[in-house]
Each structure stands twice: as C-alpha cells, then as structure tokens.
Amino acid sequence: MSSDLFYALTGASLFTLGLYALIKHAHILRKILAINVMGSGVFLLLVALAAGGQQAFDPVPHAMVITGIVVAISATALALALMLRLREASGLAVLPDTSPEELSEQLPEAPSDVASKNNGKNA
Amino acid sequence: METLTLLSWAFDVTLGLTLMWLAWRALASEDLFKGIVLFIAFGLLMALAWVRLDAPDIALAEAAIGAGLTGALLLGALAKLEAGAESRSRRSEILPRPADKTKVFSGLLVFLLLALVVMLVYAIVKLPPLASGLSAQVAENITASGVSNPVTATLLNFRAYDTLLEMAVLLLAVLGIRSLAVVQEPRGREPGAVLDMLSHLLVPLLILVSGYLLWVGSYAAGGAFQAGAVLAATGVLLLLTGWLPGAWFVGWPLRFLLIFGLAVFVAVTLVLQLFGASFLEFPPSLAGSLILLIEVAAALSIGVTLTALFLGGRPQPEPPSSGRAEKRNTSGTQPS
Known part of the structure; x- marks a missing residue:
C-alpha cells in the first residue's frame, strides 16, 4: 500500500464524514462546513488517485482541483449570504426536520417573538 | 533509506489521522466558532497534504483560499448571525428532534454510510493500475503553450x-x-x-x-x-x-x-x-x-x-x- 493510496482512502473517509454531518446537523452553517469537508475529500481522492502508479505527475487533475477550490469558495460565499437572508426572513438559521408550526410549539419562547414580528410584517 | 521511508510513512499516517480528527471535531463541536477555527486548521493541514502529494500549486491555493479566505468568510457570517440575537442562535443549534424517529434514523444513517465507506474503499483498492494519464500529452505540448x-x-x-x-x-x-x-x-x-x-x-x-x-x-x-x-x-x-x-x-x-x-x-x-x-x-x-x-x-x-x-x-x-x-x-x- 503506497502513501498515495492511503491519501485516497483518507479522501473517501473525509467525504463520508462530511456527508454524515450534512445529513445529521440542522444548522445551515454546519451544513456548509460539511459540504466543504466533502469537497476536500473529493479533491484529495482525485489527486491521490492520479498520483498513484505513475512516475511523472499529471498536471490536469491539479488544475481541476485548483478550479474546484475557487468554485467551492464561490458556492460557500453564496450559501452564507442565503443563510443570512433566511435568518433575516424567518429568524432561524436551521433547516429543521419538523414543520414551522411544530417548531414554534417545541421552542416555547424563542421564535414566538420572531414569529409575531414576522406576522406583523406580513400583515 | 529504510528509516527515511518509515519516517515519511509515519508522517503521512499522522497527517491523515489528524485531518480526519480535525474534520470530525470541526463538524461535531458544540460551539460553531470553535468548529470554524478547527475547519481553518483543517484547511492548513490539507495544504500540507497537497505538498506531500507533490502538488505545490494546489497547496498555495488551498492555504490562501481554502483555509484563509473561506475561514474569513465563515467567521464574518457567524459574527453577523450572532449579532442581534445571541440566545436564539445558541438555541437553534440545539434544536430538539422528534425522539422516537431520531434513534432509528441515526442507526440507519450510520449503517448506510458505513456501507458507503466499505464500497468506496473496495472500489479504490480494486481500481485497475492507472493508464498513463495525460502527463505525456502535456509534456509533449508544453513548448507550444507559452509557459513552462x-x-x-x-x-x-x-x-x-x-x-x-x-x-x-x-x-x-x-x-x-x-x-x-x-x-x-x-x-x-x-x-x-x-x-x-x-x-x-x-x-x-x-x-x-x-x-x-x-x-x-x-x-x-x-x-x-x-x-x-x-x-x-x-x-x-x-x-x-x-x-x-x-x-x-x-x-x-x-x-x-x-x-x-x-x-x-x-x-x-x-x-x-x-x-x-x-x-x-x-x-x-x-x-x-x-x-x-x-x-x-x-x-x-x-x-x-x-x-x-x-x-x-x-x-x-x-x-x-x-x-x-x-x-x-x-x-x-x-x-x-
């Protein structure tokens, strides 16, 4: 087992770890972190697999990963802006499993002021 | 030579495990601020991994963009999120979930993801030895590209x-x-x-x-x-x-x-x-x-x-x- 293969396996594990956190956590900021970890895992896998087994290094996957890093930060920035906009509109920065009505029942005092404020805004 | 390969092996394994641990802590820590700081550390160690994989161009991009600027973006967004309603953001972090569903779902999720890891590992290990890739074509045409x-x-x-x-x-x-x-x-x-x-x-x-x-x-x-x-x-x-x-x-x-x-x-x-x-x-x-x-x-x-x-x-x-x-x-x- 070469060290390239080890990095490839690390990449696969990072991807799965990120996927787990993406599904598990409700807070959007944490989902964004999870997607970034998944992306890093994919990049690591791509470059490590390309490095394995050949003498001369292959610049094409390297160029693709540099492109990918820039695209990832663009997507992250846009996602963060959308999250802040959602917080502004709904008062929460989470994607809950439950419907909004159930949510306000579960959280007795917190979103009630937000909800009333929003209702007032809409009315 | 023997000790050198052993040393580099030890380094690779330590780096890989640290990456895994940092990613896990960044995603699982209670405090979002701590999570983001750990994520920045994760990005910096990723840059080190790129150097180990002979990819200095990616290492530079990762250190500057992946760790530095993404970290600044995340911290900036967190500051805006917590400005105004501190208690609310803390609360939203520990949102309760329906108790009966949670256990079954997380069990199923862990099982499915473990299956995914096993399949991925199997696929990676069983990959046929690589073809030559595109390095030969790049090397042939590099003189026509205008840069070296x-x-x-x-x-x-x-x-x-x-x-x-x-x-x-x-x-x-x-x-x-x-x-x-x-x-x-x-x-x-x-x-x-x-x-x-x-x-x-x-x-x-x-x-x-x-x-x-x-x-x-x-x-x-x-x-x-x-x-x-x-x-x-x-x-x-x-x-x-x-x-x-x-x-x-x-x-x-x-x-x-x-x-x-x-x-x-x-x-x-x-x-x-x-x-x-x-x-x-x-x-x-x-x-x-x-x-x-x-x-x-x-x-x-x-x-x-x-x-x-x-x-x-x-x-x-x-x-x-x-x-x-x-x-x-x-x-x-x-x-x-």
Whole structure:
C-alpha cells in the first residue's frame, strides 16, 4: 500500500464524514462546513488517485482541483449570504426536520417573538 | 533509506489521522466558532497534504483560499448571525428532534454510510493500475503553450475553458450576493494600534507577494488564482482595519473590476477567432504574452471579487434614505 493510496482512502473517509454531518446537523452553517469537508475529500481522492502508479505527475487533475477550490469558495460565499437572508426572513438559521408550526410549539419562547414580528410584517 | 521511508510513512499516517480528527471535531463541536477555527486548521493541514502529494500549486491555493479566505468568510457570517440575537442562535443549534424517529434514523444513517465507506474503499483498492494519464500529452505540448509550468499551461491554455467558466462562476456568485444584501458602511470602526501598524506593513508586502506569485506562475508554483487570493487577503485585511472604498469606487469602477478578468478573457478569444484561430486556441508564438495578459486581468478580478464576497453584499456608499436605514437596522444584518 503506497502513501498515495492511503491519501485516497483518507479522501473517501473525509467525504463520508462530511456527508454524515450534512445529513445529521440542522444548522445551515454546519451544513456548509460539511459540504466543504466533502469537497476536500473529493479533491484529495482525485489527486491521490492520479498520483498513484505513475512516475511523472499529471498536471490536469491539479488544475481541476485548483478550479474546484475557487468554485467551492464561490458556492460557500453564496450559501452564507442565503443563510443570512433566511435568518433575516424567518429568524432561524436551521433547516429543521419538523414543520414551522411544530417548531414554534417545541421552542416555547424563542421564535414566538420572531414569529409575531414576522406576522406583523406580513400583515 | 529504510528509516527515511518509515519516517515519511509515519508522517503521512499522522497527517491523515489528524485531518480526519480535525474534520470530525470541526463538524461535531458544540460551539460553531470553535468548529470554524478547527475547519481553518483543517484547511492548513490539507495544504500540507497537497505538498506531500507533490502538488505545490494546489497547496498555495488551498492555504490562501481554502483555509484563509473561506475561514474569513465563515467567521464574518457567524459574527453577523450572532449579532442581534445571541440566545436564539445558541438555541437553534440545539434544536430538539422528534425522539422516537431520531434513534432509528441515526442507526440507519450510520449503517448506510458505513456501507458507503466499505464500497468506496473496495472500489479504490480494486481500481485497475492507472493508464498513463495525460502527463505525456502535456509534456509533449508544453513548448507550444507559452509557459513552462505544466499546471499553468493546463489552466490557461489546454483547459482554458475551465478557467473561463470559473471566472463566470465567481462573477455569478458575487452577483448573487450583491442582489441578496446591501452593506452599509460601518462608520467609525477603530482598528487599534497593533492592527493599524500591522496593516501598514503588510498591505504593500502582500501586494508585492501577489505580483510575484503572478509572475512566477509561468515557470513554478503560482499563478493567477494564488495571486488573486493574496490580493483578496489584502482587501480583507483593509476592510477589517476599517478602510472602506470611497463612494467614487463602489459604482462603475468596482463593477468594471469585477468583470475585467472575464471580459479580457472573452475579448482575447474573440479577437483571435477573427484571425482564424478556433475557440480558446492561442497561437504558440503569442501564447506566453496572451496568457500573461489574461492572468493579470484575472488576478485583479479574482482579488476584487473575493474581497466583494467577504463584504457580503452590495456596498451602499451614500447615506441611505431613512426608511431603508430603519428596515435594515431592525433586520440585524448590519454588523454592529
């Protein structure tokens, strides 16, 4: 087992770890972190697999990963802006499993002021 | 020799396990702030892993963009999130879930993901030995590309399409953010003596480093993206010290800089097409200078775009009308 293969396996594990956190956590900021970890895992896998087994290094996957890093930060920035906009509109920065009505029942005092404020805004 | 391979093995395993552990802690820690700081550390160690994989170009990009600027973006967003309603954001973090569903679902989830890991590992280990890849073709054509760094040659010449579309993606992201929020100038923010002095020292140095990275990219690790990222770091530092672009800048000059890289790229290819070249084909005699021209424009645009992403909205230079100001103040988007 070469060290390239080890990095490839690390990449696969990072991807799965990120996927787990993406599904598990409700807070959007944490989902964004999870997607970034998944992306890093994919990049690591791509470059490590390309490095394995050949003498001369292959610049094409390297160029693709540099492109990918820039695209990832663009997507992250846009996602963060959308999250802040959602917080502004709904008062929460989470994607809950439950419907909004159930949510306000579960959280007795917190979103009630937000909800009333929003209702007032809409009315 | 034997001890050396053993040492490098020990290093690789330690690095891989640390990466896993940092990612796990970043995603699982109770505190979002701590999670983001751990994520930045994760990015820096990723840069180390790129060096171990003989990919110094990616290492530079990862350290500057993946760790540095993404971290600044995340921390900035967290600060805006917590400004206004601290208790609420803490509470939303520990949202209760329906208890009966949770256990079954997490058990199923862990099982499915374990199956996924096993399948991935099996697929990776069972991969047939690699074909030669594209390194031979790149090496054959490198003299016609105009630069001697194969990664830059790939980015700006062989796969210039990627870079062109990537500039478009950056522009789209900044357009999306500009249409989502308006940023008002936080007046009267004092940076403090240390930050103030440090920024006076660092800003010229960073601009110099950015220019160096841009130039050196034609024959060694570096290039437009790394240079643009360092330029953006300069911009972020300036924003953090309370410097703000003047009112004259945030209108047309800023918009011009945002589209400059993409516009130069498209203009170069269109002009070349008039002279009979195919799309994104650079004639070998001119390729070196054309790539340098595109890279300078791209680095400027990338730097300004990433700084605009950190700003997180359309800058509003004029003192806004009173109704709008009230609305924004109640919504809590404005950093206090």
